Amino acid sequence: MGAGHGHKLHFHGHSAVHRAPAHLKLATLLVFMLTVVATPREWFPAFGVHLGLVLAVIAVSRVPFGYIGRRMVIEVPFVVFALLMPFVATGPRVDVLGLSLSEDGLLAGWGLLAKGTLGVMASLTLAATTEPRDLLVGLERLRMPSQLVQIIGFMIRYLDVVTDEMRRMKVARESRGFSGNGPRAWAVYARAAGALFIRSYERGERVHLAMLSRGYDGTVRHGSDR
């Protein structure tokens, strides 16, 4: 990620995948995801084909597999849930390595794991090869309602500002001897979250004022289609 380039998920490059128009990539991701979700979980070879497709796109994009791999940690909570399913589901049981597992649970867990992993992998590939701004342009091209595109744009812009604010509040808390352990700290976190919400809300109002001052009339154009 060179200076001046996007967000933490973006991997700077000039491959064919990087250069492809964002709306094309978005539409492809959507179709791919619908196909994956619609594939019955018993069609094991089909998932092999899906995985092959994603891996091929990653290879063409020249984004290192390790780069995508490390970011897939986000999936862990779902993995835990998928792994639990064979234990908690009912129905006929099978013995695997001395454990009595539910057949339905095994299949359901597999389905969740396979579809989830493919989804996360494909989304990360899109994020790694597309600048946030291009994504917004792509969404606009795909006729996503402009209010939604604007909201996503604001989210991207202010994520860092709000995270910074959160970090400053944390430093200020700790500087006064607060250590965030145990249930008694929860009340403090709740108030901090409330304060952060109010501050962000007020910032939203100030941003709106500043936009009105520059003649905002409800439309924001992100792309080059100005």
Next chain:
Amino acid sequence: MSAPGPPEEPRNEASRRVLDIRGLAYAYPDGHQALYGVDLHVHRGERVALLGPNGAGKTTLVLHLNGILNAGAGSVSVSGLPVSKEHLQEIRRRVGVVFQDPDDQLFMPTVRDDVAFGPQNMGVRGAELERQVMEALDKVGMADFADRPPHHLSFGQRRRVAVATVLAMEPEVLVLDEPSSNLDPASRRELADILRGLDVTVLMVTHDLPYAFELCPRSVVLSGGVIVADGSTYDVLTDDVLMAEHRLELPFGFDPRAIGNPTAG
């Protein structure tokens, strides 16, 4: 810049007024009255500092200049055009407000998009838009940063881009809210150089009295919702009684008398 010059005919005098505020009064919806009849004229090409203690109504006044707030009584007009609902777009083109926190002002994914936002709202497109954007960025020395996201810039750079977002609309008067706040001395000086180099009328709201003295030949003091002083910055800052009465204090070690009156020649 703002030499009083020979007396002119009243009609001519009125036509030189970029800002013309008469008897402006305003109370917030909760009943708190912020302005009690403000009279202020700013002439073309002037740089004027608006001074006053916290809570004097400075920000309220600024929000009247481009019609965000509507006058309870009195009137505001910009180059002869009254600030009212039907002229709002044109008023907002003529009056460029730069707010205190650049993060409030810069909200688009790149600097270029952000500077383009104002002119786009005014219906400018294509090559002309590109020209206005790059010209504005050039004036603040930020042309090389056009494709960067604003949150990757330093605070001083963001403040300069915020000025550019407004310059791109080619305003008749530039209104700056606390332009020097949170800037390090180098950024503060760079901004001063930029502001001095602009060929535009400036109204600058500030607590930074040395900055006002450096940049603005004329100062206006707003206190308790009325204008209590209007004169050369040197005269205002050296009027100890006035300064003490309205909670204005010079920073330690700064003495306008030691620097001298720039307008006295």
